[in-house]
Amino acid sequence: MRFNRLLSALILATAPLATPVHAATTITWWHAMEGVLGDKVNEIADAFNASQDQYVVKPVYKGSYSDNLTATIAAFRANKAPAITQVFEVGTATMMSAKGAIYPVHELMKDTDTPFDPNAFLPAVKSYYTSADGHMLSMPFNSSTPVLYYNKDAFKKAGIDAPPKTWNELGDDARTLVESGASECGLTTAWPSWTQLENFSAINDLPFATKANGFDGTDTRMVFNQQPETVAHIQQLADWQKTHAFEYGGRGDDGTKRFQSGRCAMLTTSSASQAGIKDASADNFEFAIAPMPFDQEAINQPKNSIIGGASLWVMKGQRDEVYKGVARFLNFVASPEVQADWASFTGYVPITTAAFERLKQQGFYDKTPGADVAINQLTRGTPNDNGRGLRLGNMPQIRNIIADALENAFNGRDSVPEALDNAAKRGNAQLTQFQQSVGQ
Amino acid sequence: MTVFERHRLTPWLLLAPQLVIVALFFFWPAFASLRQAFYVQDAFGLGERFVGLANFERVLATAEYWRAAGVTLIFSIAVAAGAMGLALLFAVLADRVLRGSKLYRVLLTWPYAVAPAVAGLLWLFMFDPVLGVLSHGLALIGVHWNVHLDPTQALLLVVIASVWQQMSYNFVFFLAGLQMIPASLLEAAAIDGAGPFKRFATITLPLLSPTAFFLLVMNTVYVLFETFATIDNTTLGGPGGATRTLVYKLYEDGFVARDLGSSSAQSVLLMALVGLLTVVQFRYIERQVQY
Numbered sequence A: 001m002r003f004n005r006l007l008s009a010l011i012l013a014t015a016p017l018a019t020p021v022h023a024a025t026t027i028t029w030w031h032a033m034e035g036v037l038g039d040k041v042n043e044i045a046d047a048f049n050a051s052q053d054q055y056v057v058k059p060v061y062k063g064s065y066s067d068n069l070t071a072t073i074a075a076f077r078a079n080k081a082p083a084i085t086q087v088f089e090v091g092t093a094t095m096m097s098a099k100g101a102i103y104p105v106h107e108l109m110k111d112t113d114t115p116f117d118p119n120a121f122l123p124a125v126k127s128y129y130t131s132a133d134g135h136m137l138s139m140p141f142n143s144s145t146p147v148l149y150y151n152k153d154a155f156k157k158a159g160i161d162a163p164p165k166t167w168n169e170l171g172d173d174a175r176t177l178v179e180s181g182a183s184e185c186g187l188t189t190a191w192p193s194w195t196q197l198e199n200f201s202a203i204n205d206l207p208f209a210t211k212a213n214g215f216d217g218t219d220t221r222m223v224f225n226q227q228p229e230t231v232a233h234i235q236q237l238a239d240w241q242k243t244h245a246f247e248y249g250g251r252g253d254d255g256t257k258r259f260q261s262g263r264c265a266m267l268t269t270s271s272a273s274q275a276g277i278k279d280a281s282a283d284n285f286e287f288a289i290a291p292m293p294f295d296q297e298a299i300n301q302p303k304n305s306i307i308g309g310a311s312l313w314v315m316k317g318q319r320d321e322v323y324k325g326v327a328r329f330l331n332f333v334a335s336p337e338v339q340a341d342w343a344s345f346t347g348y349v350p351i352t353t354a355a356f357e358r359l360k361q362q363g364f365y366d367k368t369p370g371a372d373v374a375i376n377q378l379t380r381g382t383p384n385d386n387g388r389g390l391r392l393g394n395m396p397q398i399r400n401i402i403a404d405a406l407e408n409a410f411n412g413r414d415s416v417p418e419a420l421d422n423a424a425k426r427g428n429a430q431l432t433q434f435q436q437s438v439g440q
Numbered sequence B: 001m002t003v004f005e006r007h008r009l010t011p012w013l014l015l016a017p018q019l020v021i022v023a024l025f026f027f028w029p030a031f032a033s034l035r036q037a038f039y040v041q042d043a044f045g046l047g048e049r050f051v052g053l054a055n056f057e058r059v060l061a062t063a064e065y066w067r068a069a070g071v072t073l074i075f076s077i078a079v080a081a082g083a084m085g086l087a088l089l090f091a092v093l094a095d096r097v098l099r100g101s102k103l104y105r106v107l108l109t110w111p112y113a114v115a116p117a118v119a120g121l122l123w124l125f126m127f128d129p130v131l132g133v134l135s136h137g138l139a140l141i142g143v144h145w146n147v148h149l150d151p152t153q154a155l156l157l158v159v160i161a162s163v164w165q166q167m168s169y170n171f172v173f174f175l176a177g178l179q180m181i182p183a184s185l186l187e188a189a190a191i192d193g194a195g196p197f198k199r200f201a202t203i204t205l206p207l208l209s210p211t212a213f214f215l216l217v218m219n220t221v222y223v224l225f226e227t228f229a230t231i232d233n234t235t236l237g238g239p240g241g242a243t244r245t246l247v248y249k250l251y252e253d254g255f256v257a258r259d260l261g262s263s264s265a266q267s268v269l270l271m272a273l274v275g276l277l278t279v280v281q282f283r284y285i286e287r288q289v290q291y
Helices: A002-018 A035-051 A065-077 A089-097 A105-111 A123-128 A152-157 A167-179 A192-203 A228-243 A256-260 A271-281 A320-333 A336-346 A353-361 A371-379 A395-410 A416-437 B002-006 B009-036 B054-061 B063-096 B101-113 B116-127 B133-140 B151-180 B183-191 B196-226 B228-234 B246-256 B260-288
Strands: A025-031 A055-061 A084-088 A139-144 A146-151 A185-189 A246-248 A264-270 A287-290 A308-314 B039-041 B048-050
Touching: A025 A035, A025 A065, A025 A320, A035 A055, A035 A320, A035 A336, A055 A320, A065 A084, A065 A089, A065 B246, A084 A089, A084 A320, A089 A308, A089 A395, A089 A416, A105 A320, A123 A139, A123 A371, A139 A271, A139 A320, A146 A152, A146 A192, A146 A271, A146 A371, A152 A167, A167 A185, A167 A228, A167 A264, A185 A192, A185 A256, A192 A228, A192 A264, A192 A395, A228 A246, A228 A395, A228 A416, A246 A395, A256 A264, A256 A271, A264 A271, A271 A287, A271 A371, A287 A371, A308 A320, A320 A336, A336 A353, A395 A416, A395 B246, A416 B039, B009 B039, B009 B260, B039 B054, B039 B260, B054 B260, B063 B101, B063 B151, B063 B196, B063 B246, B101 B151, B116 B133, B116 B151, B116 B228, B151 B196, B151 B228, B183 B196, B196 B228, B196 B246, B196 B260, B228 B246, B246 B260
Parallel strands: A025 A055, A025 A084, A185 A246, A185 A264
Antiparallel strands: A084 A308, A139 A308, A146 A264, A146 A287, B039 B048
16 A cells, blocks of 8 residues: 555656657547557557657557447547547548548648649559549558459369459359369459459449439439349349358458358459458468459459448547647658568559559568459559449448348349349438438 | 435435436437438538428338348347357256366356457458358359359358347347256256156246346347448448348448438337337237246
């Protein structure tokens, strides 16, 4: 007891020594990066804090992307919003339309005289966070894109030399894998809507929704159900489901387990899942990464895929002093050094050309085979109306609706066209509701 | 009389802490939700518009709402019947155990201490289509277990997890009820030649009816509200909405779609439904209860 009191007296006495002479401005950063990614986020903040003494960035982990968005909205309503918050790509439309709540990054950079060049970012990344009038509203942070993972051991066993390039080839390979007994199942997928509908549409140059997938206005409506190629693609997955050439593995990243356990020989999921898959499958088998297959009936030269991940949004309601620090910090985050380190560590793609070049120079892509698949797939060609991304309100719920439809199609409750039509109808109700709620 | 008048303030003062808590955490949110049900608002609360009953019309016009209502009905009956039936069976058995009865009672009460989210995860691990122990066991006997796609299996999973949770609560009450039945009544019946089943049906069961009635009300509330975490941690309402109950739909619309108007309208409807059910239970089922 006496010792404790002595200790606290000591702490009190030395406390003033620990704080700098002039108080640094605190910048709160809410994020959704858990585990090793969270540690890396703290590392980035520490590096920034050590580089200068005017500002202190405090990263706070708030749970999942959805939790963080809910927390940010609740905090904003109580006038306690953080200076910076990380919002997943599907929350972009919600954030963009909240004009009274966000401080657009391009304005922030201009107001604080901070150098900022939107063209430094990869086109597919830049376009996702750029408004209809050509301004970048948030700062890209972690971007990924779906790729095809395949089990090299199973492929060898089945006598297949190279990964499939098209969906037709993939179908043949999946059949061979299952029939030869090399694996119990051919293909599975994580993030079913993102990989099998959203990216399928972009890669094969098919519209997902009208108005350039919502980039040209909130009066957008679903059209994925009216594309014969998209419907045929889901139909072939439903057919393959019966022979185990394809196995639906659940929502979110649940499907990954079917690949990690060696049950399915192929998996479509985020390029950023690489480290996790390596950890879990290291003892069982070797895997490699290939580009997402394309539909040769729809297109000869596949287009760019679209991104997933998240960006950093600046919230209104802070002091000018804070915003100066925020601008400086965002500039730091986008620097080639930070981005190259972040990308090589996580499997997210480098979001700027400079960071990409830096990684190339460091020999990262030579040392890590497959690491360049994602970025090459993202940067091929110039993104057109079908390939800039999706800017749809209530997109997280639309993904749930699409998961519903896929499940009902794969378990035979509905036919594929029925299921997709119903998803489009329910999705349109979401879009109408969003349009009304933001008053546009 | 005069004595009471002098203390007009005291009872209110004594009640105040509880009243403040109820007002703050129940009435205020409930009224806010009631109000919200008549407005359309964006997620950030930057603007809102009065829309009258449009939110209710929108909710009631969607096929998914009625499907969720159907799922809720099946789910409620299965969970309430399962949790009460099994609890009664175990309570009767535990009541008759002579040695180690305390251990049995503790073990049977245990699951109630497990948070619903954890219960969901426990069952999910066992029944995971790829990694689950029980899924492998089922595969050996020729059952293809896949809760990601099979609606019946998915519903069964959430029913099992919820029954397992709620059974303990029911068990405690049934056991207490059983122990309050005077042994002399049962002995007298036995002397008169009534067998164990006859004694159970004509003496035990009627005397347990107040407990059973109370549990029916409590289980209904449990199924309608507290099973949310179990569903959220196992099936997420899938496959294709097969396990999406009313409360899960309300959550999805409110926190995933951020459609506060629709979500509030649904919570008002749910509140009305629970109120109605409770009234019905007190009106019609309580008549059968013998106190």
